Amino acid sequence: MLLQLKGVSKRFGGLTAVDNLDLEVARGEIVGLIGPNGAGKTTVFNLISGLLPPSGGDILLSGASLAGKKPHRITALGVARTFQNIRLFNHLTALENIMAGQYCRTRTGAWQAFFRTGAFRKEEREVRERAGELLAMVGLAPYRDIAAAALPYGCQRRLEIARALATRPGIILLDEPAVGLNEAESESLQEMIRRIRETGIAVLIIEHDMNLVMSLCDRVAVLNFGQKIAEGTPNRVRDDPEVIRAYLGREETGLA
Numbered sequence: 032m033l034l035q036l037k038g039v040s041k042r043f044g045g046l047t048a049v050d051n052l053d054l055e056v057a058r059g060e061i062v063g064l065i066g067p068n069g070a071g072k073t074t075v076f077n078l079i080s081g082l083l084p085p086s087g088g089d090i091l092l093s094g095a096s097l098a099g100k101k102p103h104r105i106t107a108l109g110v111a112r113t114f115q116n117i118r119l120f121n122h123l124t125a126l127e128n129i130m131a132g133q134y135c136r137t138r139t140g141a142w143q144a145f146f147r148t149g150a151f152r153k154e155e156r157e158v159r160e161r162a163g164e165l166l167a168m169v170g171l172a173p174y175r176d177i178a179a180a181a182l183p184y185g186c187q188r189r190l191e192i193a194r195a196l197a198t199r200p201g202i203i204l205l206d207e208p209a210v211g212l213n214e215a216e217s218e219s220l221q222e223m224i225r226r227i228r229e230t231g232i233a234v235l236i237i238e239h240d241m242n243l244v245m246s247l248c249d250r251v252a253v254l255n256f257g258q259k260i261a262e263g264t265p266n267r268v269r270d271d272p273e274v275i276r277a278y279l280g281r282e283e284t285g286l287a
């Protein structure tokens with residue numbers, strides 16, 4: 032198994048945001064993590080990517096525990112992520128943003144860069160080439176030299192994913208990638224995520240757009256108040272009475 036969460040919990044003071052969660056993602060699988068607002072989904076991402084330490088349980092990547100590892104180390108081990116609110120280097124071009132994503136994989140150090148050694152120049156060429164390939168993969172080749180801040184919103188979302196892919200992950204965590212996209216943009220995002228999976232990368236995706244979840248995910252896990260209340264194929268989960276209750280119950284109380 033590529034990613035395993037075993038009895039993972041996260042408490043913030045008296046609040047249990049994630050409660051004894053078991054979750055697995057296999058290589059090349061697309062898994063949806065859904066649930067009402069405040070269910071604990073983003074906290075799960077923060078735990079996997081090392082931004083928060085779990086209060087209990089363990090997270091394993093290819094069988095090895097990630098406990099106590101810093102976020103940059105977890106990225107280097109093969110876990111990439113995007114954020115709900117886009118976090119790009121605004122003044123860098125699209126290409127440069129992706130190049131920046133690759134630095135956790137480069138071999139030459141700061142001194143070699145300073146003296147512009149042959150090894151450094153060769154590596155920089157490779158980084159640039161690979162960044163160009165990733166830009167093409169997410170359909171942004173025409174925007175190569177445009178500053179990130181000047182890109183249309185939908186393109187910024189794609190660029191963020193491309194930058195995450197630049198770290199050469201085994202798994203990518205996407206936090207609401209379709210937020211703010213129109214229908215056509217959301218369609219092409221789905222195609223892009225399928226292409227990512229075809230390269231063997233696993234995808235764990237938080238998404239409120241149920242059409243996207245239904246058509247894209249192999250499997251869906253549903254969180255409610257930090258607990259996993261259902262898991263299975265999209266169709267099975269959609270028809271699960273407890274899932275329906277979780278969503279509708281919150282709607283009635285104005286929490287959804």
Ligand SMILES: Nc1ncnc2c1ncn2[C@@H]1O[C@H](COP(=O)(O)OP(=O)(O)OP(=O)(O)O)[C@@H](O)[C@H]1O
Nearest residue numbers: 043046047048066067068069070071072073074075
């Ligand atoms: N750093 C923190 N300190 C204290 N409480 C937090 C922290 N992060 C999250 N929480 C709380 O934990 C709970 C779960 O939040 P989380 O953001 O993980 O939910 P979510 O399912 O991602 O929601 P949404 O769909 O709105 O993004 C919420 O009650 C939230 O207020």
